[in-house]
Amino acid sequence: MSLxxxxxxxxxxxxxxxxxxxxxxxPEGQIVGIIGPNGSGKSTVLRTAIGLLNPYQxxxxxxxxxxxxxxxxxxxxxxxxxxxxxxxxxxxxxVQENLEIAGIVIxxxxxxxxxxxxxxxxxxxxxxxxxxxxxLSGGQQTMLAIGRALILNPxxxxxxxxxxxxxxxxxxxxxxxxxxxxxxxxxxxLIVEQNVRQILKISDYAYILSTGKNIYEGTSSSLLSDENVxxxxxxxxxxxx
Numbered sequence: 460m461s462l463x464x465x466x467x468x469x470x471x472x473x474x475x476x477x478x479x480x481x482x483x484x485x486p487e488g489q490i491v492g493i494i495g496p497n498g499s500g501k502s503t504v505l506r507t508a509i510g511l512l513n514p515y516q517x518x519x520x521x522x523x524x525x526x527x528x529x530x531x532x533x534x535x536x537x538x539x540x541x542x543x544x545x546x547x548x549x550x551x552x553x554v555q556e557n558l559e560i561a562g563i564v565i566x567x568x569x570x571x572x573x574x575x576x577x578x579x580x581x582x583x584x585x586x587x588x589x590x591x592x593x594x595l596s597g598g599q600q601t602m603l604a605i606g607r608a609l610i611l612n613p614x615x616x617x618x619x620x621x622x623x624x625x626x627x628x629x630x631x632x633x634x635x636x637x638x639x640x641x642x643x644x645x646x647x648x649l650i651v652e653q654n655v656r657q658i659l660k661i662s663d664y665a666y667i668l669s670t671g672k673n674i675y676e677g678t679s680s681s682l683l684s685d686e687n688v689x690x691x692x693x694x695x696x697x698x699x700x
Contacts, residue, residue: 464485465519468519471515477503478671480672483666489664499669510526510533540611542621550592554588561608577609598632615646638661664677665678
């Protein structure tokens with residue numbers, strides 16, 4: 460079953476159309492990657508799916524329910540959340556406060572205990588729970604951003620370039636954690652990633668976008684063995700929206 464189904468989406472920013480009929484599916488329990496050059500529309504797909512952008516046309520179904528045009532406040536309680544790129548935290552608030560704020564959309568009784576679930580997965584955050592989040596290292600801030608998603612107990616997590624700005628050793632650690640959370644928290648993930656080899660290494664299926672359109676798709680193993688994909692995309696990194 461596809462937990463998320465995006466069909467022929469046209470979307471963008473005001474009159475500036477970025478996506479021109481993008482379609483993709485995210486089966487339950489899988490990791491699906493989105494890669495492509497700068498400006499190809501990768502992040503725009505995530506922002507449209509979570510309701511930060513309203514599609515001009517096309518359909519979006521989450522868990523069988525149409526969600527196109529809904530706001531993030533309406534979509535997140537249904538079980539979808541997003542971790543934007545750039546480690547979006549509140550630097551002047553403590554680690555604990557960052558986690559508590561993330562849980563506002565769930566009930567108070569549930570929210571009070573959920574930070575401990577995050578600390579169980581990220582012990583270093585538990586050790587620094589009373590420190591301002593801005594004093595954490597880049598890797599620890601990424602852990603905190605992912606931990607805020609864990610607070611919500613989501614079915615589907617949208618990750619926008621989790622490796623951005625991190626050293627290779629830290630990237631490997633973050634993806635090890637993502638794979639662990641996929642297993643212990645039953646996460647399904649849609650990941651935009653600039654590191655092509657990294658995302659194809661851990662994903663079940665991937666889509667390659669260019670100028671707001673699908674140009675390649677397939678299992679990660681099939682894309683890794685495709686001569687065109689290898690020559691055009693492997694060995695490169697791609698950022699952008």
